[in-house]
Amino acid sequence: MKYLLLSLAALLASSAVLADEGEAILEEQCASCHALKGPAAQTVEELWQRKGPDLFYAGSKYNREWLEKWLLKPRRLRPAGYHYMQHIKPGKKRDMIDVSTLQPHPSLSAKAAREATEALMKLKAPASLVSAGAFKGGSISISFGEMVFDKFNGCMACHQIEPDYGGLSGPEVYTVAKRYQADYLVSFISDPQAWNPKAPMPNKHVAAANIQKLVQYLQALAKENWDEK
């Protein structure tokens, strides 16, 4: 009985330790580039000072499984880096990405990735920003979804909908539903400024029903196996 209690206590302690270790990793290896506490930047100049996207609501944004895998082996999500205006140069026909200014993202060991993920998933956004069940489910064909995304709302101007096709200033969207929670996507597209007041993404005032369709489309895109194409 004594043994049982002891091992129970050890078990409880170890999951707490996992998150504690994670918090230490975040403070030591991530805080120099990412905000771990709110609020978001309120002015353009303040935003430009931030070296990476805010993580203080990570637990309401990321899918845990994707997050842990990405931290092991990060790859670029924003073709023009963060912030796009700091990584472009004039070209002959149009402005080009200045690849020489883009740095690879630091990676973590398997153990550290698990610990950091544990700690990040504890950082929640206030319920007023994102509500569980905001995404109502359902599906859409890729071809109809693309009409809603591109023709009706002009989202493709800034986002790639497949590798090497679409705009370059925003993050790629063909994997975004794998990366982010569906309820977060509904909330962000409805009001990007509520999350990041000076993000270079406009509020397009998309009708609620079409926001559902956009997220269905992002989910359909994320089901494609892009690595094999």
Next chain:
Amino acid sequence: MKNKCFSWLMFALLAMGSSAAWSTSAEDNYKNFCWQCHGMAGNGMGVNVQDMSVQPRDHTSAKAMGGRSDADLFKVIKQGGLAIDKSVLMPPWGDSLSDEEIRDLVKYLRKLCKCG
């Protein structure tokens, strides 16, 4: 004496607080929001244009920009292309910029096109 220090402190804090509400310069707003499509030089050749079906306006062209009133320019920046029967690819920025900042951008565009 203590009181005086306190009121100075309050004054400093108030001044700092209100500076946060000051608007950003048109140059910085143009760089953050408009460069991606209209380009670093404002010539319509931004980093995004390759796969766009309608090309962004060349803001340096007096010919392309001269026909528009300040009121039209204000409206298209605030409400987007659709508001003046233009392409949906020109986004509405009314949730990102204050009216004052949009008015500054209109003045900035007039400088770029040397028209008006």
